[in-house]
Amino acid sequence: MSGRPGEVPPGSEATALTPPERMATAAAKLLIHEGPDAITHRRVAEAAGVPRGSANYFFPTRAELFATAVRSAEQVRLAGAGHVADAIVPRWRTPDEAAKLLIAAWYAPGAGPDVVRARLDPMIDALHEPELAAVMAESRPRLLGVLGRVLERCGFRADADVDLIALVLDGALVYEHRIDPDEALAAAHGIVGRLLALLPRDGGGARSEPDRAAPEEGGSENARWP
Template sequence: MTTPKGEARREAIVAAAARLVAEAGPDAVAHRAVAAAAGVPLAATTYYFRDLDDLLVAATARVGEQETAAATALVAALPAGRRTTRATAAVLVDVLLGAGRRTDEQLQAYYERWLAGGRHPALRPVLAATRARTDALLVEVLARGGHREVPVARLVALADGTALSALVEGDGGARAATEQAVAELLSRRRRW
């Protein structure tokens, strides 16, 4: 049976690990780094979590929950009526990449989390669940913006490919390039 103090300590560890995942990517999650960020003894990270993958799963799930909750609130707050193609593209990118994620460094940490599923198979179900919730929100934004015919898989592939290419080019404009590509996709909707 876990005590309230134990629950608080476990919560502090998960919260600290989630911040590290969100800010620097999954590779930033190490027992020492998490213990320092949470202000707990190093042994606490191994007491409450079977291994580093167990902690990484909890942290990645937390980040996914936080991001989809923020995206859900963003979509719920959208005013009724159609928006311009550019405005709809901006909302779609906010849902997909996160409204607060503006810099290339933040986007790189975001994509590193998704790529970590290749090195950490335990993350795959968590990432798949986050992706499904995000896709459902994208469908809603597309429908509310009058773009029901745009396939979500194509939208995500275009946005991810554009952002990753821009990150490789390193010009600091990954988010702007992604919004531009999504706006162009939406403007060609009659060609599906």
């Protein structure tokens, strides 16, 4: 049974959480799925299943509530990125294929067509607040580590500059979103793929063509490189 983003289903394990914990979880989901405008005391209280008065009591200002949303969302993001990386069967992939997986991990748990408004813009806004910037800085090394795992599982070398790749991910999406919001995600895939085509592969230098052909139709997706 589905409900509004962040809503805590009755009888779930989440109901054992304290009201502030439930609000933190709900705020994170609202921020991830709907963006910063959804972080209000009323919306978060409804999603968490707590009285509006309790929401104002635990988080007297919206700034405090938003900070809690960012902290919790970063934890959700890190967990989601890890799930993306863990689900990748190690095999050689084309730069474009790897680019899509990198973007899926970096903007986990969901990098859909609305990723700039719902995911990237809140991340950039958080960097303007010292307290929130510190939260983002704390989680960044672990997220970069996940990008490294994604690259390795796609056949790229482990010493790739993942920080540069992350900067290109963000920059490509921001730039392309200003040009054509509807095509921003697809365009960013292409830009990141062009960067990856310049990177060295395991056991060889950079190549402009796929290092290994993708499995033929009907072939095994689980085929690993030697």
